[in-house]
Amino acid sequence: xxxxxxxxxxxxxxxxxxxxxxxxxxxxxxxxxxxxxxxxxxxxxxxxxxxxxxxxxxxxxxxxxxxxxxxxxxxxxxxxxxxxxxxxxxxxxxxxxxxxxxxxxxxxxxxxxxxxxxxxxxxxxxxxxxxxxxxxxxxxxxxxxxxxxxxxxxxxxxxxxxxxxxxxxxxxxxxxxxxxxxxxxxxx
Amino acid sequence: xxxxxxxxxxxxxxxxxxxxxxxxxxxxxxxxxxxxxxxxxxxxxxxxxxxxxxxxxxxxxxxxxxxxxxxxxxxxxxxxxxxxxxxxxxxxxxxxxxxxxxxxxxxxxxxxxxxxxxxxxxxxxxxxxxxxxxxxxxxxxxxxxxxxxxxxxxxxxxxxxxxxxxxxxxxxxxxxxxxxxxxxxxxxxxxxxxxxxxxxxxxxxxxxxxxxxxxxxxxxxxxxxxxxxxxxxxxxxxxxxxxxxxxxxxxxxxxxxxxx
Numbered sequence: 202x203x204x205x206x207x208x209x210x211x212x213x214x215x216x217x218x219x220x221x222x223x224x225x226x227x228x229x230x231x232x233x234x235x236x237x238x239x240x241x242x243x244x245x246x247x248x249x250x251x252x253x254x255x256x257x258x259x260x261x262x263x264x265x266x267x268x269x270x271x272x273x274x275x276x277x278x279x280x281x282x283x284x285x286x287x288x289x290x291x292x293x294x295x296x297x298x299x300x301x302x303x304x305x306x307x308x309x310x311x312x313x314x315x316x317x318x319x320x321x322x323x324x325x326x327x328x329x330x331x332x333x334x335x336x337x338x339x340x341x342x343x344x345x346x347x348x349x350x351x352x353x354x355x356x357x358x359x360x361x362x363x364x365x366x367x368x369x370x371x372x373x374x375x376x377x378x379x380x381x382x383x384x385x386x387x388x389x
Numbered sequence: 390x391x392x393x394x395x396x397x398x399x400x401x402x403x404x405x406x407x408x409x410x411x412x413x414x415x416x417x418x419x420x421x422x423x424x425x426x427x428x429x430x431x432x433x434x435x436x437x438x439x440x441x442x443x444x445x446x447x448x449x450x451x452x453x454x455x456x457x458x459x460x461x462x463x464x465x466x467x468x469x470x471x472x473x474x475x476x477x478x479x480x481x482x483x484x485x486x487x488x489x490x491x492x493x494x495x496x497x498x499x500x501x502x503x504x505x506x507x508x509x510x511x512x513x514x515x516x517x518x519x520x521x522x523x524x525x526x527x528x529x530x531x532x533x534x535x536x537x538x539x540x541x542x543x544x545x546x547x548x549x550x551x552x553x554x555x556x557x558x559x560x561x562x563x564x565x566x567x568x569x570x571x572x573x574x575x576x577x578x579x580x581x582x583x584x585x586x587x588x589x590x591x592x593x594x595x596x597x598x599x600x601x602x603x604x605x606x607x608x609x610x611x612x613x614x615x616x617x618x619x620x621x622x623x624x625x626x627x628x629x630x631x632x633x634x635x636x637x638x639x640x641x642x643x644x645x646x647x648x649x
Contacts, residue, residue, distance in 0.1 A: 205510055209524070209571040213564045216531050220560060223538040224553070298545075300625055305544045307487040307622035314626045315491065319543075 282336065290329055297322055397582065400589040405438045407596040411603065418606040420551075426476040427555070430469040437466050460519050467526055470559070471500075474530055477556050478537050481548045487622070492540045496533045504529040507567075520570050527566035534560040554602035558595035565591035 262271035300318065304310045412431050415421040421428040440462050444455050478496060482489035507525035534556050541548050548556065566588065573584045 206571045206575055208510075209507070209528070209567055212528060213531065213567045216535050216560075217564055220535050220538060220557075223535070223542055224557075301544055303617060303622055303625050305485050305488050305546065306617045308616045308619055310487040310491055310622060311626065312491045312494065315488075318626065 279336070283333065286329065286333060286336075290326070293325070397586040397589065400586060400593060401438070401441075404589055404593050404596060405435070407593060407600060408435045408438065411596055411600050414600060414603050418603065420603050420606065423480075424473075424476060424555075426469075427473040430466070430473040433466050433469045437462050463523070467523070471526070471530065474533065474556075474559050477552055477559070478533075481537060481541060481552050481556075482546060485544070485546065486616070488540070488544055492537070495540070496536055499536050500529040500533050503532045520574060524567050524570035524574075527563040527570065531560055531563040531567065534563070551602040551605075554598055558598040558602075561598070562591050562595040 259271045259275055262268075262274065297318065304315060408431055412428070412435060415424070415428050415431065441459065444450065444458055448455070450458070475493075475496075478493065479489070482492055504525040507528045508521050537556065538548070540546075569584055569588050569591070
């Protein structure tokens with residue numbers, strides 16, 4: 202037996218396993234279906250999140266001798282903060298998914314941009330996990346959370362504008378096609 | 390391994406019968422109109438079998454000449470296989486001209502890189518170069534098919550039947566070629582007859598799959614979807630990328646500040 206035999210056999214088996222995974226039905230998406238016209242963004246909850254990570258309330262409770270209550274409040278707020286992060290991630294996932302759909306429906310795409318988006322998306326997910334880990338360890342990441350929220354918000358605004366533009370152009374194209382049809386029938 | 394000889398002859402006969410059946414199905418169900426290259430590949434495989442029958446039963450060539458002729462024919466059939474897989478890729482993304490061009494380039498690059506990698510390594514025994522080439526093509530085609538399904542999943546494109554099953558047939562055969570050739574390289578003196586037999590069995594499995602999926606006629610695919618103006622893609626894509634980059638940078642800064 203040679204090492205190269207193992208490499209080849211391993212490659213073939215890995216490819217087969219990857220194909221099995223790709224052909225498997227994606228896990229049923231139990232999340233709420235995304236409606237493009239639904240303009241509710243998780244950014245609106247940012248003031249509450251600011252309150253959630255503030256240590257003032259906790260210090261006050263401790264100073265009043267209510268350490269158990271302070272701990273319970275901290276745990277509950279931490280849970281809410283993680284839920285907020287998950288919601289931000291979901292919002293971002295949907296926006297990038299929309300970008301992929303737009304790419305698939307475009308007459309031409311820029312491979313460099315597609316690759317860059319894929320790479321950056323992976324990097325974003327990785328760093329988000331690190332932020333979560335740091336929060337679990339007790340770090341206060343409030344300013345950065347604000348930046349993250351602003352970025353997601355900006356992407357959403359731009360995508361909404363693009364969808365609006367898309368709708369207008371689609372209506373215009375339909376109108377033009379209809380006008381052309383009328384013209385043809387007149388000449389026919 | 391005497392049993393392999395008689396079983397091998399039976400498997401060979403069965404594969405010829407299945408190839409003819411598949412060709413008949415392609416013509417009868419009019420699928421040859423949609424898959425002309427795949428049909429040409431099956432015709433090439435039938436002609437290859439016929440040439441092998443001539444070489445081994447009717448020609449009076451010496452063994453070396455027969456081996457060279459057999460590998461030459463195999464090379465041509467392999468080229469047809471590559472073309473047939475490219476035809477399947479074309480059909481999977483036929484409704485999406487923008488990403489199709491990009492995916493074609495990525496697949497071509499993948500085939501080149503993987504084939505070079507697979508061919509470059511090995512024992513470098515000169516007499517096994519054809520085997521290395523066969524294995525390199527097998528591995529690169531298997532990788533290309535997996536990459537095709539990866540792209541399809543990423544862009545939410547569902548490969549319709551019979552494209553999915555046809556691709557799986559090619560994948561199984563290519564993957565098995567890699568394993569079979571790798572084992573043959575190590576046990577070249579004893580594995581030869583079994584190598585031939587197992588190779589035939591994997592081809593028969595692919596033929597059965599193709600026969601099963603192509604026994605139906607398939608309706609013409611619908612017209613391509615209405616494509617968006619190119620400007621929308623350029624606006625949205627560059628904006629999303631810019632924001633992702635900024636986000637990544639700021640998260641990175643945050644992590645550094647916290648000493649990670």
